[in-house]
Amino acid sequence: MSLNITGKNEGLSVGGHAYHAVIIALILLGIFGNTCYLFVIVRVREMRTITNYYLLNLSVADTIFLSSELVYIVFAYGGFTVNDTLMCFISFTSVFVTTEESCIMITVISVERYLAICHPLKSHAINTIRRCAKSILVSWIVSVVLASPAVVACIKTPKDTEPSAIQAICYIFLRWLERLERQL
Known part of the structure; x- marks a missing residue:
């Protein structure tokens, strides 16, 4: 199995390796579980609490994470060409x-639970749906800001003769998977 740093791979297949099948099954299970949680929150009115809204946001973030990894694995190991690092990016x-x-949402949930346990009257007064929505919005904005240096590093492409940072990251990731596969 050979990989090159340009983002093109040569015939890696998912079906030939039990490890990849297990990873894909776990990703699909995670997507299914998070989607079920979303469905329950939407359908059952009693489940619409502030804590569950925070957990719902965490579930959405996890689903996005798992979906992007599933797409990447299918493209990388399905024999498709990762077109000019777009998929990797x-x-x-x-x-x-x-x-x-x-990480931010787990922190927000922890603070909300701390207030609910240690200061129940104060917590009841300040924890509103409006504040919850603002907290979720601010957490997404802060996460984009905190992740932007890594994203900018991926966008910046060195000279034409050198691979871009994202190509190097994808290459390192694929090499790591290859080594892990050899150990199993």
């Missing part, structure tokens, strides 16, 4: 942003 940008979003 989209995948890694969504990974950076959703990872930051997940």
Whole structure:
């Protein structure tokens, strides 16, 4: 199996390796579970609490993360050509942003739970749906800002003779998967 740094691969297949099948199954299971949670929150009125809205946002971030990784794996190992690093860029940008979003949202949930336990009366007064929506919006903005240095590094392409940063990241990721596969 050979990989080149230009983003083109030569016939890597998902079906030939049990490891890849397990990874894809776990990704699909994660997408299914997060989608079920979304469905429950939308359909069951009693589940529409502030904490569940925060968890719903976390679920959306996880679904975006898993979906982008699934698309990347299918393209990389399905024998498709990653067209001029576009697929790699989209995948890694969504990974950076959703990872930051997940960390921020877990922090927001922790603060909200702390207030609910340690200061229940104050928590009830300040935790509103409007504040929840603002917190979610601000968390996405902050996650984009925090992830922007990595995204900008991926966009910036050195001289024509050198690979771009995102091509190098994709190459490193594929090499890591290749080594992991050999160990199994």
